[in-house]
Amino acid sequence: MFLPHTDADREAMLRTIGVEKIADLFKSLPGEHLFPELDLPPGVTEIEALEELQHIADANETTGELISFLGAGAYNHYSPAVVDSILRRGEFYTAYTPYQPEISQGTLQAIFEYQSMIVGLTGMDVSNASHYDGATAVAEAVNMAYHNFRGKRAKIVLSPGLHPHYRETVHTYTVDSDILLEGEHTPLDAGPQALIPLIDENTALVAVQYPDFFGRVHDFSKLIEAAHEAKALVAVHVNPLALGLLKPPGDFGADIVTGEGQSLGIPLSFGGPYLGIFAARNKYVRKMAGRIVGETQDTRGQRGYVLTLSTREQHIRRERATSNICTNQGLVALAAAVYMSLLGKNGLQQLAELNYHKAHYAAEQIASIEGFELAYAEPFFNEFTVRCPKPVAELNAKLLHFDILGGYDLGEAYANAGLEEHMLIAVTEMISREEIDHFVEALTEVTNA
């Protein structure tokens, strides 16, 4: 399959090489294990493969068949047809990292535009070409802050409002360093101020999320002031769609902005591939990990683009590089760039407002069901936490009979934090008023059942 060789080709090629048969090319390999028996099925044609994969796909229940209120870091949004139509261009998706800029200007300019729009959205000065996802972007922020102080400040303050997967990833990345992670167990309802007493002259970074994992939009000004007084950096992790409406972190003093870019037109796809956004103030540009595209000129005087500042990276610095990252999420960053160009200034704002209104309608309706109440008083965007009268797992199991995917069960990740009966509910533009009303009716019914 996918081999163009004819028997005549193979014979001619082997003759040119000077061997008799293909097996002769493998004579230098350890003989006892050569050409193992493989317990794998025979190949199939395209028709059969598609049929089989359709069968596997049909065994899943999709967010098209179910009414989904699941968010918790991955959101069900509409992606305009233009986005996928551009992604399907073979010139984009069958190219690799633009090592040869003369024949890669498409990828390079698209990434340059992606960087520019991320700068505009976050209020930072520079953006890189992206990381793997939100979790690894936060881990790279920790890494960068630690190296910014040449390892002399070992403490990283992590907000308990950071996505639990992101915090776990930070733990995995830093296990073999002398980095100390604090703050994750501060009380959830104490707000960002609860982190202030942890900040000292040994603190390299304070990392928070905006809106946080529970949907809350905090005012971080006091926390950031305290961090900057101690000369520590502050990283704010964002949902980029929320920034269509909310004040950008650049306005309230963030030094680094990380983000999960999935909400910019990227399919849910069972958790990946997504997009790790990473932007910072100008003075950290040489400390940032990851690929960066810069503007320049070609020999004919034309404006063009290249990968730049590569002396920061592993292929030059090897073990002295601050990160091992090699590529970016090229195609996903392209998708986000197309999405942001298409919606633009007005579209992104309208969409953010639409999400805001729908979520607030849903919150009001749910809070009016007996036994349910909103857990927090802070403003929220398109996701909020609800205290339920029964365990969430029990409610969700019953909601499935109504073809409803209930919200995320906070009791799973926060069992010891008093959130056993709390549900995190996301409402996007994909949910109609009727569906919200249906959800409210179903919640009432399954609670009383």
Next chain:
Amino acid sequence: MPEPTVFELSSPGRQGAYFPEPDVPRADIPKSIMRDDLPLPEIAEVDVVRHFTRLSQLNHGVDTGFYPLGSCTMKYNPKINEETVRLAGFANIHPLQPIETVQGAIGLMYELQEWLKELSGFDEVSLQPAAGAHGELTGVLIMRAYHQARKDHKRVKMLIPDSAHGTNPASSAMSGLKIVQLPSDARGNIDMEALCAECDDTLAGIMITNPSTLGLFDEHLQEVCDCVHEAGGLVYGDGANFNAIMGISRPADCGADVLHFNLHKTFATPHGGGGPGSGPVGVTAELAPFLPGPIAAVIDEGSEEEPPLYSLVNPKKSIGRVKAFHGHFGIMVRAFTYMMMLGGEGLRAASEHAVLNANYIQARLRDTYTIPYDRICMHEFVAEGHWEDAPGIHALDISKRLMDFGIHPPTNYFPLIVPEALMIEPTETESKETLDVFADTMIKIAEEALTNPELLQTAPHNTPFGRLDEVKAARELVLCCWLPENKEE
């Protein structure tokens, strides 16, 4: 003509996508949380489409021409993969759905793990890592965790051959290890004497790319593994070059303890202009408890009437997650589609023909270019891009000249141990005709190097852009378009 940027195409009041008016009452939005301005472009749909279409036309991809970029395995990316990944049952499922609603997805992950285990000989696989370098980091963290769990705390030394990719030392350093570089011998193998001298009780392990970045299968692989194991170290296999050995030689059979795969190289998923990739990690039974979760598993075997029940589980002593959710599922669907179509024998044939193609080009260029390690190669080989009688010509000039003929250049200046390296990997999906055109072009360029060196030094000539000034880019650092607010300044 250079393409304007999206900000230059912008006009106030335009918009390319619209959303319905709210069907719910409008809620109050506190002014204190709202932004004042949103500096994004304003462009009509048709102009967004034309802009990105024109940009795409400035790219060279596997779909537009030959792409023999060494160590990157730029094989044909089957179109059917782009259809299967977009099936609603794969694209529109949330990672946190109850497992009974995503049995197809977890089952596919399970099957993919099983295929990778069978092809590599390992006992367990985690699909979590997002890319090759991410898989390396994961693998090294597993090695560290294994030694730590045995309270063997002094093992802090990682051996890395001088031909290795830069991510190897960078990944090891991120895991707090001390790197010792090993020289290569005259045949391109790891220097056994240097290796043995480093095999002591501080050894954490060795990172081996096999076949190496020289495209050579290490002739002492067994001794290397034995030597490291005897000293109590572990062998990490960098699976970047797995496309050479599918169904031919299994890393676990040869002594590797842990290995990362690159689904985007070996299993034909597209490179996407630099990602997303996928870097699953395979390990021996001894290291399996340390894998990052979640891993797809059968938790109920089922019966004749009932299918098995799949779930996502976390290994006992897991190093923890290395990213959010379950890995790059969209890449897994593509890779699984490809593997299913080829089957076991097809995968073996793919590797055989990858090696055949590389050896054919090597044979055709042998008389014209210096081949520093001239023996039967695997799926790629390294040539030197310079000649004594053409002193002004470098590998870079040859590369740039190749673009004039619609061919993507080989990898330049890597591996570092070959001067003026041109690393050539044709892959199995290229026909003899394509390989002949490439070889003929390389020979023609070698002639030009003598007769008209300036033609090479000023190349490319037939591309939309000439050579770009990288020094200017790094010195002046323009990393962002002029945003609307800057425009007014």
